[in-house]
Amino acid sequence: MKLFTRFITIYLVITVIALVIGGIVSYSVIKDEIETELKWQFLERIDRVTYLLEKGRRFNRVKKIDGDRNLAIRQLDRYEESRVEIGDTMVWHDYLEQMEANLKVTAYRNIDGTSYYISTHGAIIESDDITEAVIESLLWIFGIQVAGAIGVGFLVSGHLFKPFRKTLERIRNFQLQEKRHLPAAKTNVKEFDDLNRFVEEMTSKAVTDYRNLKEFAENASHELQTPLAIAKGKLELLTESGLTPNQYTYVESLQRTIRKLSRLSESLALLTKIENHEFKNGENVNLSQLVREGIHSFEEFISLNHLHVEMAIADDVQVQMHPVLADIMWMNLFQNSIRHNVKDGEINVQLTDSMLSLSNTGPEPTVPTAELFERFRKADQNSNSIGLGLSIVRHIADQNGFELSYTFEDGWHNIHVLLNGVKS
Amino acid sequence: MAFFRSEPSASIVWAYLILIPFVLIIFPSGIIASGFLQNYWLSYDMKLLLVEDNEDLRQNILTYLEREGYICETSADYDQAFDKIITYTYDVVLIDIMIPKGNGLQLLGELKNEHPETGIIIISAKNSLDDKIKGLELGADDYMTKPFQLPELQARIKAVHRRNRLSGSPVVLVNEIRINTLAMEVLVNDRKIGLTPKEYDLLLYFASNKNHVLSKQTIAEHLWGDYVDHLENLDFVYQHIKNLRKKLISAGSTDYIESVYGIGYKFNVSEKKQ
Secondary structure, three states, X not given: OOHHHHHHHHHXXXXXXXXXXXXXXXXXXXXXXXXXXXXXXXXXXXXXXXXXXHOOOOOOOEOOEOOEOOOEEEEEOOOOOXXXXXXXXXXXXXXXXXXXXXXXXXXXXXXXXXXEEEEEEEOOOOHHHHHHHHHHXXXXXXXXXXXXXXXXXXXXXXXXXXXXXXXXXXXXXXXXXXXXXXXXXXXXXXXXXXXXXXXXXXXXXXXHHHHHHHHHHHHHHHHHHHHHHHHHHHHHHHHOOOOOHHHHHHHHHHHHHHHHHHHHHHHHHHHHHHHOOOOOOOOEEEHHHHHHHHHHHOHHHHHHOOOEEEEEEOOOOEEEXXXXXXXXXXXXXXXXXXXXXXXXXXXXXXXXXXXXXXXXXXXXXXXXXXXXXXXXXXXXXXXXXXXXXXXXXXXXXHHOOOEEEEEEEOOEEEEEEEOOOOEO | OHHHHOHHHHHHHHHHHHHHHHHHHHHHHHHHHHHHHHHHHHHHHOEXXXXXXXXXXXXXXXXXXXXXXXXXXXXXXXXXXXXXXXHOOOOEEEEEOEXXXXXXXXXXXXXXXXOOOOEEEEEEOOOOHHHHHHHHHOOOOEEEEOOOOHHHHHHHHHHHHHHOOOOOOOEEEEOOEEEEOOOOEEEEOOEEEOOOHHHHHHHHHHHHOOOOEEEHHHHHHXXXXXXXXXXXXOHHHHHHHHHHHHHHHHOOOOOOEEEEOOOEEEEOOOHHHO
């Protein structure tokens, strides 16, 4: 619900409650006022009758005086104290054909020793009419209120909330990778100024943290590579100092370990970079060409491992992604299919406009295939691989909106990459 | 013999008599030396500057390269390096990007201004494509990512030097083997032999790292780069070496490629071999 709608709803609910109470109050006030007026009018009439009686005028039992058909004057044969009684009475209304509440004023007067009963009743306005009038005027008021509220609402959301919506828009367009915080814009409203200042502080903190994290990832990689380079160099110098083959095997395994460490730190840095969205999309990559060249460059390893490769590659499949990521994704997948294969095994590569599939023969994985996309998950825990390849592939796929699936069936590993949003 | 009568002329003659043996001895040996140097000229003449702040790494590179007889100088920070590139001329300069008191890329720019003919290799811990592109755009000839192999570094230095406009020569000579790096052809005793691209690459790598022991892993990484990362079996290196060796020997070359048991191979061109 929009703030504006909410504001109007609350406002109108309160208005309705106020109007209902106001209606009841006005109804009773108006009714009281009318009855008071009527009462005075009746009393005046009674006073006049009394005056006429005192003057010696005699009335018939029921006589119309001043056009008042309801006036009743009776001579009583008993003594009654002079008093005035005011009450209600229900009287049949001829036109409306219903009982109508009327005001009734009854007076007892003693004139020259005789007691008289003087009474009259009537209504100027029916109570229904009062109700109608009250409701009608209240509806008018309510209508004006609604129009006013909507008008104020538009004014508020259109003009007053402009800085708020502007801030919102800026937050929506905020990109951490651009490493620019959102400076607080000056408004004349304290709340908005507070909000903008808060946004400024928050974004500049986010930018600093992001920069630190990124620098840390890069520096960590850098700081690791230099000592590794030193160790590697020393070992190379050591191999030239006349080692026995036995000693050399130690050196060689150390070399391999260093190589692995270096690859590990490189892969982690790459993974961090992908997670930080440092590779912005924006280029058309010809996947067909990439795949063909990739297979070509591995020909030697394929034949050395006695593998057989089947290819069905559609021409000119274009994908919108970062070329480096495309290369890494394909290389990781294809190298995996060579490495985790069996002797005299097979590899099937299929590329269409919508899908890249890689199937290869290989030993059954010891963990569920879906888990192999997690970091440091390896099908064979003793293997020399670092266990980040598929994790990197998954991150690249996620970032480019590709769907990735991995199944194992009848000795075949099948990886499908659904290339959504492919332009061909 | 009026010749001998005058004192000054006599002294000149005596001087000649004394000089003759020297000339006779020094000149031929000079000729011999020049023939000898012809093979080693490229490496012996090369002047290098290494800009790297890490003491150990500097020492590693120095130790490896000094065996080739390079004149190798080092600087540990930007200011030192700047002074040196302004004052002297080098054939090849190795620059680390992250150095104290400045940036390697900045130094690269200064160097290109001052001595555009100098070969430049960036050695960086950052395997970042941006840096690589920036460095090469600024005029670096090559970019190496740490940790690199010392034989690989040496091969790259030589390659950069060969391509160098002023002092480099496109021909690598190892006794009877002549490698023309422009035409990418190999001549043994002036007869061309046909090598596959990988065999050619392998021979050039051996020639760039004469008398060094090269492990199978090192060779594999040079020939196939990062692809070998995931391969546990390096037997294919042996295949290529076997073929290269066969071709060289059948063309009449000495068998320089020695197998070092359990370690790898060595391209041995030391005197005793000949």
